[in-house]
Amino acid sequence: MRAAAEKGHTSAASLPGIPRASKLITSAVAAKSEATTSSPSTKPGHEVLLFEALQEGLEEEMEKDPRVCVMGEDVGHYGGSYKVTKGLAEKFGDLRVLDTPIAENSFTGMAIGAAMTGLRPIVEGMNMGFLLLAYNQISNNCGMLHYTSGGQFTIPIVIRGPGGVGRQLGAEHSQRLESYFQSVPGLQMVACSTPYNAKGLMKAAIRSENPVILYEHVLLYNLKERIPDEDYTCCLEKAELVRPGKDVTILTYSRMRHHVLQAAKTLINNGYDPEIIDIISLKPFDLYTIGNSIKKTHRVLIVEECMRTGGIGASLRSSIIDNFWDYLDAPIMCLSSQDVPTPYAGPLEDATVVQPPQIVKAVEQLCQ
Amino acid sequence: MLFEDMVLGRSFEDMCAQMYYRGKMFGFVHLYNGQEAVSTGFIKYLKEGDYVCSTYRDHVHALSKGVSARAVMSELFGKATGVCRGQGGSMHMFSKEHGLLGGFAFIGEGIPVALGAAFKTKYEKEVLKNDKADAVTVAFFGDGTCNNGQFFECLNMAALWKLPIIFVVENNLWAIGMSHYRSTSDPEIWKKGPAFGMPGVHVDGMDVLKVREVALESIARARRGEGPTLVECETYRFRGHSLADPDELRKPAEKAHYAARDPIVALKNYLLEHKLADEAELKSIQKKIDDLVEDAVDFADASPLPPRSQLLENVFADPKGFGIGPDGKYRCEDPSFTAGTAQV
Numbered sequence: 096m097r098a099a100a101e102k103g104h105t106s107a108a109s110l111p112g113i114p115r116a117s118k119l120i121t122s123a124v125a126a127k128s129e130a131t132t133s134s135p136s137t138k139p140g141h142e143v144l145l146f147e148a149l150q151e152g153l154e155e156e157m158e159k160d161p162r163v164c165v166m167g168e169d170v171g172h173y174g175g176s177y178k179v180t181k182g183l184a185e186k187f188g189d190l191r192v193l194d195t196p197i198a199e200n201s202f203t204g205m206a207i208g209a210a211m212t213g214l215r216p217i218v219e220g221m222n223m224g225f226l227l228l229a230y231n232q233i234s235n236n237c238g239m240l241h242y243t244s245g246g247q248f249t250i251p252i253v254i255r256g257p258g259g260v261g262r263q264l265g266a267e268h269s270q271r272l273e274s275y276f277q278s279v280p281g282l283q284m285v286a287c288s289t290p291y292n293a294k295g296l297m298k299a300a301i302r303s304e305n306p307v308i309l310y311e312h313v314l315l316y317n318l319k320e321r322i323p324d325e326d327y328t329c330c331l332e333k334a335e336l337v338r339p340g341k342d343v344t345i346l347t348y349s350r351m352r353h354h355v356l357q358a359a360k361t362l363i364n365n366g367y368d369p370e371i372i373d374i375i376s377l378k379p380f381d382l383y384t385i386g387n388s389i390k391k392t393h394r395v396l397i398v399e400e401c402m403r404t405g406g407i408g409a410s411l412r413s414s415i416i417d418n419f420w421d422y423l424d425a426p427i428m429c430l431s432s433q434d435v436p437t438p439y440a441g442p443l444e445d446a447t448v449v450q451p452p453q454i455v456k457a458v459e460q461l462c463q
Numbered sequence: 464m465l466f467e468d469m470v471l472g473r474s475f476e477d478m479c480a481q482m483y484y485r486g487k488m489f490g491f492v493h494l495y496n497g498q499e500a501v502s503t504g505f506i507k508y509l510k511e512g513d514y515v516c517s518t519y520r521d522h523v524h525a526l527s528k529g530v531s532a533r534a535v536m537s538e539l540f541g542k543a544t545g546v547c548r549g550q551g552g553s554m555h556m557f558s559k560e561h562g563l564l565g566g567f568a569f570i571g572e573g574i575p576v577a578l579g580a581a582f583k584t585k586y587e588k589e590v591l592k593n594d595k596a597d598a599v600t601v602a603f604f605g606d607g608t609c610n611n612g613q614f615f616e617c618l619n620m621a622a623l624w625k626l627p628i629i630f631v632v633e634n635n636l637w638a639i640g641m642s643h644y645r646s647t648s649d650p651e652i653w654k655k656g657p658a659f660g661m662p663g664v665h666v667d668g669m670d671v672l673k674v675r676e677v678a679l680e681s682i683a684r685a686r687r688g689e690g691p692t693l694v695e696c697e698t699y700r701f702r703g704h705s706l707a708d709p710d711e712l713r714k715p716a717e718k719a720h721y722a723a724r725d726p727i728v729a730l731k732n733y734l735l736e737h738k739l740a741d742e743a744e745l746k747s748i749q750k751k752i753d754d755l756v757e758d759a760v761d762f763a764d765a766s767p768l769p770p771r772s773q774l775l776e777n778v779f780a781d782p783k784g785f786g787i788g789p790d791g792k793y794r795c796e797d798p799s800f801t802a803g804t805a806q807v
Contacts, residue, residue, distance in 0.1 A: 161591055190590050196623070201575040201616035208579020211564060212514065214586060231572055243566070244557035245548035246777035283784045304780040332786050332793070379786025379794075386789040418789050 140323045146316040148290035149179045152297035153217065155326070157187055160215065163301055166193045166206050167219030167256075176221050177257055177316050203229035203254070207236045211248040215301060223258030223310065224270040237306045238281035253300045255309035259350055259400055260448050262314070266436035269444075273310055274406040277378050284377040285331055286310040286349040290320040292375060295329030303331060310377070312350045334381035336388075340370035343458055344388040346411060347398040348374045351449060355398050358454035367458060377407050380414055386422075389415065393424035394461050398449055403431040428457050465671050466734065466745065468507055469499040469727050470752045472523035475532060476702075478756045479522065479539060483706050487764075488539045491568075492553045495523040497669075497701035500726035501633050502527045504674025505601055508682055514600040516564040516577035519554035520633075520700075524603060529561040532759035542766035549769045550777065562598075570604065571613035574630070577602035578617045581628035581691075588688075599685045600628045607638025609652050615659075618693065622660040625690035629681045630656075632695045633668065639704040640712045656693030668696030669724040672733070699724075775801040 143151065157163045165180055171194035174181035184192040195202040199220065206216040220226040226233065233254065240248055260269040273284060283305050287293035293311070300307040329335075337352065338359065347355045352373045362369055370388050374380065389395055395415060397408040408429040415427055430449045437447055476494040483492055495502065498520075506515055506527035517524040525535050530546055538545025539553055547557055547566075555566035564580060567573040580600040587596035608614055609632060621628050632652050636643045644650050656663025666677045674696060681692035699721035703710030734740040779785065782795035794800050 164586065164590075188590065190586060196616070196619060198612075198616035198620065201578070201613050201620065204572060204575020204613070205579040205582055205617075205620065208516075208564065208576035208581075209583045209586070210579070211576065212580045212583040214583050231569065232575065235567075235569060235572055236576060240557075240565070241780050242777045243547060243551040243555040244559070244777075245546065245550050246780075247547070247557050247559040248564075249780040251780070281778050283779075303784075305784045332783055376786065379784065381787050382789045383787045383791040 140321045142319055142321050143290050144316065145287075145290045145293050145311075145318045145320075146178050148294040148320075148322060149287075149297050149311070150181060150183070152294040153180065153301075154183060154186070156298055156301040157183070157191065162213065163215045163217070164191045164193065164209075165217045165219060166195055166202055168195055168197055168221045170194060170219050175219065177311075177313075180219070199225050199228035200232055204232040204236060206252055207232060207240065207250055210250045210252045210306075211240065215251050217253040217255060217301065220254065220256030222268050222313075223256045223272045224267055226254065226256065226272060227270075227275070230275075233276065233282070233308075234279045238279040242281060249304050250306045251304050252306045253297075253309055254306070255297075255300075255311060257311045257313040257316070259312040259314065260432070260437050260444065263439055263441060263444055264313070264437075265439050269437035271401050271406075271432070273377050274401045276308060277407060277410060282306050282308060282378065283331055284308045284310065285375055286312075286377055287375075288312070288315060288349050288352045288373055290318060291322050292329050292335060292373075294322060295327055296331065296375070299328040299331050302328065307331065310349060314350055315353075329375070332376050332379060332381060334375050334384040335373040336370075336384060337373050338369065338371040340368040341392055342368045342462055343370065343394040343396055344385070344392045345369050345371045345396045345398060345454075345458070346374055346385060347371070348377060348407070349400060351398045351400050354449060354451050355454055358451035358458070361451070361455050362458055365455075365459075367462060369458060374411070380411060382414065382418055385415065386419055389419045389422050393422055395423065395427045396454070396457050396461055397427065397429040397431075398454055399429070399431050400448055401431055402434045403429075404434050406431050425461055428461055430454065430457055465503050465507060465675070466727070466730050466740070467748050467752065468503040468527055469671065469730065470749055471526055471532070471755070472499040472502060473727055474749075474752050474756045475522060475526060475535070475759075478536075478760060480702070480706060482539070482760065488541070488553070490552060491519065491705050491707065492539070493520040493705045494702050495520055495700070497721065497725070498633055498635065498698045499523060500671035500674050501603070501631065501668045501696045501698055504671045505603075505629070505631060505678040505682075508675065508678050509599065509601065512562065512598045514562040514564055514577065514580040514598060516573045516580070516600065516602045517556070517566060518570060518573060518604050518608070519566075519568050520605075521554070521556045521566050525556040525558065525561075525563055525566075528558070528563050530556065530558045530563060532755055533762040534558075536756075536759040536763040537766050540763040540766070541768065542763055543769040543773065544762070544766040548773065548777070550773075570608040571611035574602050574604060574608070574613050574617045577628060578621060578626060581621065581626035582624070584627050585624065597686045598627070599682050601631055602628060603631045603633060605638060606632060606634040606636065606643045606652065607641065607646070608632075609655070610647055615655075618655065618659040618661070618691075621691040625688065627685035627688070628691045629678075629685060630691065630693045632693070633698055634695055635698050635700045636717075637700070637704070637713060639708065642712075651695075653693060653695040661691045661693055663693045663695070665695045665697065668698030669721065669726045669729065671726055671730055771802045772799070773801065774803040
């Protein structure tokens, strides 16, 4: 059980700004084999912070295709509230990196109209929570128009922005919208968690003909990683095998990946061998990667930042039961955030999201 | 041409009512009777490549823009030959070929989409450096929508960026059963244009020639790059809000007042008076339209219903969006997947 501990082990940065160990498993692409896929980063590469990786992806696609444009609040002259669009307005002009007035529903609708007539816009929600104001457009038009028009109009739009619980940002700025949008038919949803997959998913989302929501996390923007110099994308529908193992399958995404990795350090030292999968694609789920893992370990733990009620974990659980019931040796455990508006006070806020000790305990319980 | 288009609109809508009561179409159907001058007056003066964005009262906008009566009628019957393959229905008419951007059920949600099309024209001109890019977008919506946030947000952005869009308010005084005067603090909608920095015009929407004047002016303005215009057309719907509306609230006197201003009758009298056409010609146009509409019904009747396999076909432009199944293959690779029998 202790076996390949050191080799497959990654030290996580659960606090922003702390660089990760150089030995990395970033098997984002074509994870069909069960063996650890080697790091696709060719050795030179360059180090970036996650927000820079997003910016690189965005800039490269904008250079490649003049129809790609960005719309959002403060994306232009201000460079983006989280610096993802820094420098782009100077380079591409005010129309390609459009500073919008504060009218989420209307400018999201405008982006949809522009996408229908030939452009490829990226809408930035300054905070994902603000996109609640654009729910009408996202659900009715973004998700539905391709269908209700009988396939005539495509909407190659990317909607992105930071969400998740930050550092005492208060309830309204700490929302997780993945659970709210997951039911909308016609949308794809992906969540990035490392600079490598951030850039790859950004590029893939821009190139996709489908409307894609790219979920970023407020606390992950300063993660540092060495990424390849060459052009690459990550598959929008595939999960990422972060660490192979055989005792338990831990399914997670976004910031919780890093909490899981932190918990993994303890677990491995205590003799457990967890298989960690970052699901990446929140909708649709990559049931192949997930299924293969369950067939190996027979135990599932889902660790997510969504609220418990109606969250991604809830959907994932039912998907697994539908497809892999016979392979389970124990009930699926799901660790989610508390069903509470995120409180301001530090200790209370920490208690709303899943922390590494809880993950350790859950695995120990699951593997009894 | 104007006469023919208005007669087409009227005859088509009358046929819709018949078909609805015969059980050939269902759901919410909103007819345009009485408002033909607005649709004809604007849309007939657009050129190919221009865009129109409508609401749920969209059959006549579709017809004026060039969508065939057959395609619209089939769509209403829910047949596979409909303009949206039967997937949209009465309230969701779209045509990429004719630049019809919809067909929206919620009021106001089409206006930002129209704004996006106008934005694309500006983008094409300034970023993609295509000097010939001059497509104009016309957004149609009602008086009720003018109290909605999206209306104001879009007026602001259109004027801010000088987008080539015309906001046409079809003020028929009623939002289902809500009188315009009971819901609006300042009922003169055209005044809201200058508040945002664009001209606001009020026009008699029952007179197609007056509408045409305003249309030509505002379309030319937009094409020249001078920006948006807000046009309030005073008009009236002769029927209820939808075929399910008993229309009991509106006073008979009001209805009679506007019935006397029927735009088709008005144009007919004008043509005859100015000797631009004679009775025989107008009768033959009416006959031609009647035949066209009959043909549309026959076509729709004969068309097949969509097969079960069409259910999931257009959910994603790229069907890889359905994801990877437990067997490792993309779900869309299974040919029967679109019938909706597989589990997601």
